[in-house]
Amino acid sequence: MPMSHASNLEQVHAIVTGAASGIGRATAAALLEEGWSVLAIDRNIVALEGLRQEFAGSQALSIYGIDLSEIKEIERFIDDLPHAIQIRGLVCCAARGDKTGFLDITNDQIRSIFELNFFSTFSLCQAVARRMIKAGGGSIVNITSTSGLRANAGRSAYGSSKAAVELLSKIMAVELAPFNVRVNTLAPGPTLTKMAAHLHAGPERQRLLDKVPQGRYGMPAEIAQGIVYLLDSKRSSFVTGHTLCVDGGMAAAGSFEPIR
Template structure:
């Protein structure tokens, strides 16, 4: 595996960084792509292993082609692509501006379209590879304040299936993970104690996920261990998407038995 190469977008922090570290731990060479140059530079400087920093806006087609091409030229091949870069606007639907809607769609949906379009021919040159798109539980379950974000992630789930069907003939597998609440820096900053309590009540495992847990699943879907899996959207959410109503009441009742 030591000759394998992965590109991870949104890799300056959070799930993207945890995923890059997971690949590096297995001896992969990793190109870390992010729009935040300062954070990306610090991150790559702190990592061991063979890495490459790629400053890029995934919504810009020319930048994407250049960045993906640079990664392949630098390392000599491309085996995995993780589309983790994303953005969100948490506002009521009637207050979300067309500009905000367009930017969320450009990053969360058009970005993975552009990166896969650039990466697939390069993967095919060495026999194929794997793509993992990071969607969200918000693409599977509607909630307030997420009209742009949730819709973009739902569309990304379908794009994953389109990519899987069309690229299978090139030896490229495409899957997605849909994280539930994860203890990222963003979640810690914006989730009040009340919101965290609500999530705990709704999640059968009764906790937030860890960035490292998402990275494990993403790595699995890029590895040979998942060689017969493509076109799937896997919720990594502690059971959140599967659960219905009444969970806190039932949990308390069980304790009283």
């Protein structure tokens, strides 16, 4: 579990998963600019080194090469964190996509998607929430998707995993509110990330854009600003159990994507 640049123990820390690229990377960068200390997690340690170089000289960034689909790696990461580090924020961005149709997808594919998208989120949230409670509170933001809010063809695994994260987060919000731990989710619409480039190829790209009233893909930095808002207890102190759609109006349009 490589690590670089130990964080200042006196600062408030946030864990960001999937921080090597896309929304996770943009979120880590935005939080650093806001003054947070960031513990950036991704299995791609080489890409995390790129993030470290972008913020060269910053003592507020620590990077961890962890495969979040391996629950024991999550447990080891939490156990190894010094108790002096106050984890006040958690952003779970790490996810894997799939566009196999319901009649063709296999149990192994479903399990693989759920291991990263749901079970790793559950395990990390549980471990961090326990730590937050001891520290007096905190804020958790789980990234879902518009695919977890409505039925999209080819999203039986991905959409179901995100819907599971959505409901889990609401249950967490209710149970953790008495301990001053807020839990919210953010559902991005189509966003210019490597995952989107893989899943939204060819004609599907235009079909998606046709469903976005603003008529374009979002940028990772735009999604990150919504995450920062939900994470920041000064800005969103009375917000918990909420799903913020940052999707160019896609959820409001409410159009169903038929099977083709």
